Amino acid sequence: MENTLFDFISKYISLTEEEKDAILSLDLFRSLKKGTTLLEAGQKSKNSYFVLKGCIRIYYIIDGEEKTTAFYTEMDALTPHCVINKAPSEYFISCVEDSILLISNSDMEAEINSKFPKFELMCRILSEELLAKERVDFDAFKTSSPEQRYMNLLQKRPDLIQRVPQHQLASFLGIKPQSLSRLRARLLEKKS
Amino acid sequence: MENTLFDFISKYISLTEEEKDAILSLDLFRSLKKGTTLLEAGQKSKNSYFVLKGCIRIYYIIDGEEKTTAFYTEMDALTPHCVINKAPSEYFISCVEDSILLISNSDMEAEINSKFPKFELMCRILSEELLAKERVDFDAFKTSSPEQRYMNLLQKRPDLIQRVPQHQLASFLGIKPQSLSRLRARLLEKKS
């Protein structure tokens, strides 16, 4: 489990054994049951999440309907919007599966960042990378149809289609569950 | 013009007069004519842009069609994906209007960041903010219809609708120009 974390960090900076021990001694790992809510809309929070194992999702409740917009799986990091803009959250975060997460809080991170420039550097590079990636994903979404988005997902994150309920996938693809069902039927038709 | 830049920076860190002079002495401001291409698909580049005045856009050419996915106006900063992942660009960047930009390159930034921790800090906070904002925008896009997206744009960036050609706005909203025309006609109908 620790390896997942240090493999991730090593993509950006290198840590000494002492530094690794210091991080582990903070005791930030948490095991959570499927369905556990990590953040609720309207709530304020300073917590960021790093997924070591499992899957968590962001969802909104709009007109009484759940709209899932993002999934985070192994090696994904997530700092909720409410932590950045210090306002109540617009969305919920919950566990899609039993998961093991690293949960840190922004005060602690600020302290570490100011003490260890190495860590600040990692955070900058990571955010820049994630931002560039998010923009490319957004662009791909804008320029493609639901069907193309589904096929793209099938290519890029085939695991998601297996581990996540269809109705959550549907809103992730920007459509209704019935449309996803129909779309899948249409694709099967085409293949034969 | 310099004020636009320093107003922006002051939201994150404070600079001494010497530091401001040092930045100005780098002579990074560029005036560009409407239509000027800043980056082409397939090309590699290390340049980042900060818009002091005017408007630039990102567009893809997919099946021979231009698809505009983003607009950057006054006080917006843009580091293209190809600068981050050091691969050829997937998209074009060009000026929608006559514009004044600050153009920096990543080698220079890396040097400045390592010399001035203050600057590194600003970059981290800025990227984190932009990432959080990009995610919220993406979420809003996923969870709304073209009509809602248009009305949302009317609220959040009314200037864009004035200064940008409709067919570029259309792909920005994820639809075809004809659909945007029809959508606008439909909305006018509703009002009366």
Place this chain on the structure above:
DNA sequence: CCTATTTCTTAACTTAAGTGAACGAGTTAG
């Protein structure tokens, strides 16, 4: 000033997503 081009709109038709409802399979709770 006029032509060529680009941009925007309109229309008729096609295709696919939204809506509301119903059904069966699988799961959960009493």
Place this chain on the structure above:
DNA sequence: CTAACTCGTTCACTTAAGTTAAGAAATAGG
């Protein structure tokens, strides 16, 4: 064990976006 739910699928119908084409309006270039 059964009743209540959740989940995925299907269907009929509505609505809106895609497509193709044509023409009007605005813009740019010679």
